[in-house]
Amino acid sequence: xxxxxxxGLLLLALTFVAVGSASERETDDxxxxxxxxxxxxxxRSWHNPYEGQPDAVLAGKKLFLQHCAExxxxxxxxxxxxxxxxxxAVQNATPGELEWFLRNGNLWRGMPSWSGLPxxxxxxxxxxxxxxxx
Amino acid sequence: MCAALTGPRxxxxxxxxxxxxxxxxxxxxxxxxxxMNSIYGVQHAGNDFIAPWIEFEYGAKAWWTTEFxxxxxxxxxxxxxxxGFRWENRFRPLLHEHWINPVLYVEYENTTAADxxxxxxxxxxxxxxxxxxxxxxxxxxxxxLETKLILSSDYKGWxxxxxxxxxxxxxxxxxxxxxxxxxxxxxxxxxxxxxCNFCRENFLLGAEVYGGLGTSWNFTQAGTSHYAAPVVAWQxxxxxxxxxxxxxxxxxxxxxxxxxxxxxxxxxxxxxxVRNLFR
Numbered sequence: 001x002x003x004x005x006x007x008g009l010l011l012l013a014l015t016f017v018a019v020g021s022a023s024e025r026e027t028d029d030x031x032x033x034x035x036x037x038x039x040x041x042x043x044r045s046w047h048n049p050y051e052g053q054p055d056a057v058l059a060g061k062k063l064f065l066q067h068c069a070e071x072x073x074x075x076x077x078x079x080x081x082x083x084x085x086x087x088x089a090v091q092n093a094t095p096g097e098l099e100w101f102l103r104n105g106n107l108w109r110g111m112p113s114w115s116g117l118p119x120x121x122x123x124x125x126x127x128x129x130x131x132x133x134x
Numbered sequence: 135m136c137a138a139l140t141g142p143r144x145x146x147x148x149x150x151x152x153x154x155x156x157x158x159x160x161x162x163x164x165x166x167x168x169x170m171n172s173i174y175g176v177q178h179a180g181n182d183f184i185a186p187w188i189e190f191e192y193g194a195k196a197w198w199t200t201e202f203x204x205x206x207x208x209x210x211x212x213x214x215x216x217x218g219f220r221w222e223n224r225f226r227p228l229l230h231e232h233w234i235n236p237v238l239y240v241e242y243e244n245t246t247a248a249d250x251x252x253x254x255x256x257x258x259x260x261x262x263x264x265x266x267x268x269x270x271x272x273x274x275x276x277x278x279l280e281t282k283l284i285l286s287s288d289y290k291g292w293x294x295x296x297x298x299x300x301x302x303x304x305x306x307x308x309x310x311x312x313x314x315x316x317x318x319x320x321x322x323x324x325x326x327x328x329x330c331n332f333c334r335e336n337f338l339l340g341a342e343v344y345g346g347l348g349t350s351w352n353f354t355q356a357g358t359s360h361y362a363a364p365v366v367a368w369q370x371x372x373x374x375x376x377x378x379x380x381x382x383x384x385x386x387x388x389x390x391x392x393x394x395x396x397x398x399x400x401x402x403x404x405x406x407x408v409r410n411l412f413r
Contacts, residue, residue, distance in 0.1 A: 055327050058327030059324065059325045059326060059327045061327075062325060062327060062328075062329060063325060066371065067162075070162075070164075070165075070402040070403055071164075071403075103231050104229075104230045104231050105196060106196075107195070107196040107197040107226060107229045108196075108197070108229055109196075110163050110195070110196050111196060112160070112162045112163060112193075112196045113159075113196070113231060115158075115159070115231050115235075115288050116149065116150070116157070116159040116288070116293070118291040118320060118323040118324070119290075119291070119323075120291075120323040120324035121323070121324060121325055124324060124325065
């Protein structure tokens with residue numbers, strides 16, 4: 001293999017890595033991760049029944065430590081491919097989009113579906129995630 | 135080494151409490167669940183038995199769970215023996231949640247006719263099969279391919295799962311069919327802010343019904359066994375889950391009573407921990 005073809009292959013590999021990483025972290029025009037923004041439009045108007053309830057934030061934190069911290073870290077700052085949940089690309093999402101995303105996951109990218117948790121618990125998790133913004 | 139593998143952990147499974155039916159909820163990717171199960175069976179015209187099995191369930195991907203089983207049994211006034219192994223894989227073909235979520239299940243079984251774990255009931259399985267003395271039953275080796283179509287839904291905190299089972303002995307025998315249906319719900323849907331062991335949110339209650347459906351030569355509900363069984367699970371915040379299920383035979387081909395119980399422990403990010411051991 002010539003030096004030129006080796007360089008070409010290296011460039012191609014780097015392009016694939018760059019495109020792969022970019023597509024995982026790409027955002028829509030609101031600055032929301034595309035993986036979350038693919039939620040149906042109707043989810044944007046969904047209201048969190050626990051919004052403004054301090055107990056729900058604490059309950060959500062408990063659920064986060066039980067189910068999510070192993071990948072996203074105990075401070076939700078992200079580990080490896082698991083995103084930092086304090087990022088505006090997550091925080092810009094509406095509560096409904098986040099609930100939808102928790103229910104569906106992103107199975108191909110390694111985020112499991114949390115549909116096994118009752119809806120109430122997913123909303124408690126959303127209440128906790130949204131508390132990062134304060 | 136064990137401490138490094140099991141170390142501080144907080145992961146908790148979101149699985150349904152069934153012993154026979156499967157829901158569409160798979161193991162979280164990278165997590166390993168180790169589960170010790172047992173069944174006690176009351177035997178007509180024979181000796182009662184206890185059949186334990188151990189499961190290693192690993193989340194290979196968010197859409198793929200693989201599981202390895204080792205089976206034993208002990209029959210009162212007879213003997214105790216290892217009865218074989220199983221390797222199963224479950225795949226989610228649809229990547230989003232729907233009203234009904236399908237999962238495809240493929241399993242290879244290498245067991246003997248002395249296996250009494252009753253992880254599923256198919257064909258014309260009957261309680262009389264378990265009355266055969268171990269010395270004779272263990273001579274019959276079974277190499278089987280088992281497939282399942284798992285359909286499962288979550289609605290208002292309930293999980294409802296329906297499984298259709300098709301099992302084929304890798305020989306001239308016909309396909310054997312079976313079914314399992316389950317429904318379950320946590321006792322409390324939202325969680326409390328405090329960490330607690332005995333609060334209602336940690337308990338799941340449900341029931342499952344399962345049985346045989348004959349073979350490809352004779353598809354029928356008659357002449358095979360059927361069971362109904364309430365199930366209860368207690369999920370501790372530490373990641374340990376206890377389950378129990380008394381089962382009742384619904385016809386004369388069934389064991390009049392069976393009791394299943396299990397304890398499981400989930401190790402989060404298992405592959406990551408193993409890699410760290412060798413760094």
